[in-house]
Amino acid sequence: xxxxxxxxxxxxxxxxAELVLMPLVNLAIAFALAGGVVALVGQAxxxxxxxxxxxxxxxxRGVSYTLYYTTSFIFTGLAVALxxxxxxxxxxxxxxxxIGGLGIGLLALWLSNSLPWYLMWPLLLIAGMGFGAxxxxxxxxxxxWRGSHVVIxxxxxxxxxxxxxxxxxxxxxxVNDGMAVESAPFGASAHLSGIHQVLASLGVEWxxxxxNLSFVLALGAAVAVYLLLWRSRAGFRLxxxxxxxxxxxxxxxxxxxxxxxxxxxxxxxxxxxxMNEIAGVNDKLLLDFVGGAGFTGIAxxxxxxxxxxxxxxxxxxxxxxxxxxxxxxxxxxGFTRDMVVMLQGLIVLVSGxxxxxxxxxxxxxxxxCSRREASFTEKETQHG
Amino acid sequence: xxxxxxxxxxxxxxxxxxxxxxxxxxxxxxERSGVIDIGLEGKMLCAAFAAGAAGAxxxxxxxxxxxxxxxxxxxxxxxxxxxxxxxxDQVVSGxxxxxxxxxxxxxxxIACFHQGGQTPALPDEVRLRALWxxxxxVLGDLIGNGLAGYNVLVYLALALVPGVWLLLxxxxxxxxxxxxxxxxxxxxxxxxxxxxxxxxxxxxxGLLCGLAGSYLVLAQNAAFAPHMTAGRGYxxxxxxxxxxxxxxxxxxxxxxxxxxDALAIRLQGAVLPVIGEVPVQFIQALPYLMTVILLAGFMxxxxxxxxxxxxxxxxR
Numbered sequence: 001x002x003x004x005x006x007x008x009x010x011x012x013x014x015x016x017a018e019l020v021l022m023p024l025v026n027l028a029i030a031f032a033l034a035g036g037v038v039a040l041v042g043q044a045x046x047x048x049x050x051x052x053x054x055x056x057x058x059x060x061r062g063v064s065y066t067l068y069y070t071t072s073f074i075f076t077g078l079a080v081a082l083x084x085x086x087x088x089x090x091x092x093x094x095x096x097x098x099i100g101g102l103g104i105g106l107l108a109l110w111l112s113n114s115l116p117w118y119l120m121w122p123l124l125l126i127a128g129m130g131f132g133a134x135x136x137x138x139x140x141x142x143x144x145w146r147g148s149h150v151v152i153x154x155x156x157x158x159x160x161x162x163x164x165x166x167x168x169x170x171x172x173x174x175v176n177d178g179m180a181v182e183s184a185p186f187g188a189s190a191h192l193s194g195i196h197q198v199l200a201s202l203g204v205e206w207x208x209x210x211x212n213l214s215f216v217l218a219l220g221a222a223v224a225v226y227l228l229l230w231r232s233r234a235g236f237r238l239x240x241x242x243x244x245x246x247x248x249x250x251x252x253x254x255x256x257x258x259x260x261x262x263x264x265x266x267x268x269x270x271x272x273x274x275m276n277e278i279a280g281v282n283d284k285l286l287l288d289f290v291g292g293a294g295f296t297g298i299a300x301x302x303x304x305x306x307x308x309x310x311x312x313x314x315x316x317x318x319x320x321x322x323x324x325x326x327x328x329x330x331x332x333x334g335f336t337r338d339m340v341v342m343l344q345g346l347i348v349l350v351s352g353x354x355x356x357x358x359x360x361x362x363x364x365x366x367x368x369c370s371r372r373e374a375s376f377t378e379k380e381t382q383h384g
Numbered sequence: 385x386x387x388x389x390x391x392x393x394x395x396x397x398x399x400x401x402x403x404x405x406x407x408x409x410x411x412x413x414x415e416r417s418g419v420i421d422i423g424l425e426g427k428m429l430c431a432a433f434a435a436g437a438a439g440a441x442x443x444x445x446x447x448x449x450x451x452x453x454x455x456x457x458x459x460x461x462x463x464x465x466x467x468x469x470x471x472x473d474q475v476v477s478g479x480x481x482x483x484x485x486x487x488x489x490x491x492x493x494i495a496c497f498h499q500g501g502q503t504p505a506l507p508d509e510v511r512l513r514a515l516w517x518x519x520x521x522v523l524g525d526l527i528g529n530g531l532a533g534y535n536v537l538v539y540l541a542l543a544l545v546p547g548v549w550l551l552l553x554x555x556x557x558x559x560x561x562x563x564x565x566x567x568x569x570x571x572x573x574x575x576x577x578x579x580x581x582x583x584x585x586x587x588x589x590g591l592l593c594g595l596a597g598s599y600l601v602l603a604q605n606a607a608f609a610p611h612m613t614a615g616r617g618y619x620x621x622x623x624x625x626x627x628x629x630x631x632x633x634x635x636x637x638x639x640x641x642x643x644x645d646a647l648a649i650r651l652q653g654a655v656l657p658v659i660g661e662v663p664v665q666f667i668q669a670l671p672y673l674m675t676v677i678l679l680a681g682f683m684x685x686x687x688x689x690x691x692x693x694x695x696x697x698x699x700r
Contacts, residue, residue, distance in 0.1 A: 041495030148679035156672035163669035338490035345484025353466040353477035
């Protein structure tokens with residue numbers, strides 16, 4: 001795939017500017033544009049921001065909801081980023097997450113009444129990762145062996161995933177008496193404990209919220225992705241292939257295996273969304289539980305510079321925006337959470353598609369500043 | 385199957401296919417010039433909103449059409465600015481347009497009309513009416529329902545298919561446009577502007593996306609509703625690929641996908657002999673499945689333009 005994180009012909013920047021300054025500048029531009037729209041529709045951007053921050057971080061309950069949203073975004077953000085390191089653009093995290101959730105749901109329906117939780121939880125994780133990985137491996141295989149482009153195939157797979165889930169729910173898994181299209185509820189052993197339950201057993205009082213143990217799993221996944229990419233041979237091969245497929249092939253790395261592996265790992269990460277939404281919160285299979293997290297993952301990966309630490313930070317940002325946005329929609333009349341979706345689009349636009357537009361001026365500015373600093377120190381040493 | 389049913393099936397096929405045809409042609413123009421366009425969905429959505437909003441405020445179909453085309457054109461230019469001039473990633477830019485459109489249209493819709501993101505229903509004189517509403521009585525069920533009695537945009541979409549084919553295959557501009565999608569260095573060496581050609585392709589692309597979006601509001605529904613494109617842009621993308629980046633096969637793909645959609649609605653809950661109850665979801669997923677199979681080379685082959693997705697950097 002075409003690399004959207006390399007800065008092309010712009011002058012080289014110091015590492016700190018590349019990693020910290022650029023995302024901040026991009027965010028500032030996106031927020032300014034979104035603020036403009038907020039002002040345009042006749043609301044006070046300052047008030048909205050204040051209510052948003054209050055809603056996201058003002059109470060323990062708010063923080064818990066923020067972290068609950070963050071969890072899903074970490075999974076999909078890592079999924080998009082891992083594929084990016086292999087030079088692939090995975091637009092299919094949405095579909096892979098649905099299918100991963102389907103795997104979790106099927107396993108839970110099958111075994112949750114007969115197995116204890118300590119066997120059930122690992123099995124659920126394996127089912128989610130396995131289903132997600134398989135759903136992503138097919139586009140990977142098709143690109144590596146049959147030459148069809150992974151971007152197009154994953155778009156098609158998103159629609160096929162939603163059709164498959166809806167077919168299974170409507171025709172096979174639906175409980176007969178209910179109006180809602182959802183499966184029967186799982187047994188108790190398939191429920192991931194909420195953080196408030198865990199903390200209560202340790203004697204800490206915490207308000208009840210959907211935040212569950214998947215949050216810990218997400219942080220673990222971020223560490224695991226870091227170790228895989230930068231501390232293992234497999235990760236080195238993947239990054240080598242992503243930076244230059246031809247050079248990697250010359251060095252004896254099989255490009256087909258890398259494509260397949262990158263997509264499968266990416267799908268496995270996306271599939272873990274089901275741990276948060278299905279096993280952690282809903283305790284039954286339902287339609288549309290991913291709710292756009294797969295697409296948010298693109299924005300998260302872009303603004304997090306495809307690094308696990310950046311992704312956790314960016315997920316926290318989007319988690320806060322989603323939770324705070326819901327609060328603002330409640331408090332301020334005429335505000336919707338779609339404002340956050342819009343901001344997401346602006347962030348992908350500014351920091352992904354237009355990165356070259358922004359990078360040039362910023363790089364020149366950084367150069368000018370560092371040169372002036374250098375000449376100051378030079379003068380001082382001459383005078384001294 | 386009687387004549388009336390065949391006629392209405394044909395009619396609903398064409399009605400579903402029209403925005404697909406317009407969008408697929410838009411995609412053909414952009415991608416033959418070497419610019420990936422997965423932002424069809426977002427452009428169509430924004431255009432639909434513009435048509436709905438302008439039509440409701442000014443009460444004129446002409447203004448609604450102009451607004452839709454203007455908005456889609458502006459988004460196409462944004463895509464060109466990011467990807468052609470500044471060599472940004474074309475897939476990321478298209479995705480950004482899609483996400484932005486999904487959010488922005490709802491935000492603006494709620495702010496302007498206070499109806500949960502919908503625009504007010506357009507009065508009948510603003511909507512596009514059938515050119516010949518009495519056709520079914522005069523010509524009978526099959527021809528009257530199935531072939532005559534559509535609004536002007538349906539016929540325009542059908543006419544644009546050979547139009548785009550002629551433009552691409554029979555004109556100097558079309559030759560250059562195809563060349564710039566295959567080998568931009570050659571076009572540049574011949575002294576023709578690569579950026580100019582890609583921007584012209586994107587301009588036409590915006591025009592067609594605008595028409596597709598306005599069709600949804602002015603002909604299919606009576607108002608804009610949030611997320612009303614519902615994946616049609618992606619389906620058009622699939623049709624374009626299924627049609628191997630060529631206008632006439634793309635038309636065939638759009639008609640096929642439109643027919644499947646019409647069939648899925650008709651077969652909802654129906655029980656057929658041998659098969660039993662038809663899983664509608666399977667028919668709905670069929671266009672995507674067929675595109676995947678075709679792209680994988682299991683069913684003919686589909687070759688993308690050579691320089692598709694590669695930004696052009698002039699060597700100095």
